[in-house]
Amino acid sequence: MEDYEEPGPEIVKRFMYVNRRPPHGTIYALECLEVVLITAAFEQFESLVFIDDGVYQLKKDQDTTGIGTKNFSKTYRALDDYDVERIYVEKESLEARGLTADDLIIQPEILTTDELREIMAQQDVVISS
Amino acid sequence: MSTMLHIINKSPTETNSLDTCFRLAKAGGAILLIEDGVYAALAKADHAKKITDRMNDYTFYILGPDVAARGLNDIPLIEGITVVDYEGFVDLVTEHDVSQSWM
Numbered sequence: 001m002e003d004y005e006e007p008g009p010e011i012v013k014r015f016m017y018v019n020r021r022p023p024h025g026t027i028y029a030l031e032c033l034e035v036v037l038i039t040a041a042f043e044q045f046e047s048l049v050f051i052d053d054g055v056y057q058l059k060k061d062q063d064t065t066g067i068g069t070k071n072f073s074k075t076y077r078a079l080d081d082y083d084v085e086r087i088y089v090e091k092e093s094l095e096a097r098g099l100t101a102d103d104l105i106i107q108p109e110i111l112t113t114d115e116l117r118e119i120m121a122q123q124d125v126v127i128s129s
Numbered sequence: 130m131s132t133m134l135h136i137i138n139k140s141p142t143e144t145n146s147l148d149t150c151f152r153l154a155k156a157g158g159a160i161l162l163i164e165d166g167v168y169a170a171l172a173k174a175d176h177a178k179k180i181t182d183r184m185n186d187y188t189f190y191i192l193g194p195d196v197a198a199r200g201l202n203d204i205p206l207i208e209g210i211t212v213v214d215y216e217g218f219v220d221l222v223t224e225h226d227v228s229q230s231w232m
Contacts, residue, residue, distance in 0.1 A: 098171050
């Protein structure tokens with residue numbers, strides 16, 4: 001019989017949060033960011049991924065005063081303080097939108113689709129928004 | 130024939146709202162990009178062609194506060210799209226007989 005592993009905080013799983021939507025038209029981007037900040041307290045192995053329109057979330061110089069909503073884009077800068085250090089952006093998604101790493105509010109790791117596929121395959125939990 | 134204002138509020142790489150609008154909107158109409166629809170105006174994006182191909186068919190407008198909210202003030206937008214504020218939005222609605230929101 002296999003050894004029974006007691007569940008507890010010592011078990012660390014690989015969590016990946018996949019962002020595919022632009023920031024302000026819906027609540028998905030903000031909700032995902034809040035989930036990441038909350039779950040960071042549980043000291044799991046977390047990564048945050050931005051693909052498709054999700055890359056727009058990281059566009060620098062967002063100014064929401066004109067639309068009267070919260071400018072949560074600055075919060076991405078705080079992820080480092082929460083020890084969320086694995087932040088990936090898909091190179092192909094960025095390029096398709098005419099954006100470069102210089103256009104982003106943080107300096108994430110820019111990965112190709114092939115590289116991202118391998119990392120995604122290693123996850124225990126994937127949460128998409 | 131009535132004049133029509135078409136309002137697009139979805140990203141062209143997330144939904145087919147803009148494509149469907151182009152398929153059904155008669156030439157001569159006006160198209161206003163708001164909310165996530167403003168991403169359609171990115172000049173350097175692969176999808177820029179969607180609008181540049183149709184510049185002669187429609188008059189394009191874009192809502193300035195939604196551009197600023199998304200941090201797009203510092204990157205090139207497609208030339209020939211007129212930026213309007215909320216008052217300009219209201220003017221467009223009153224100047225056209227019908228407004229159609231492609232939700």
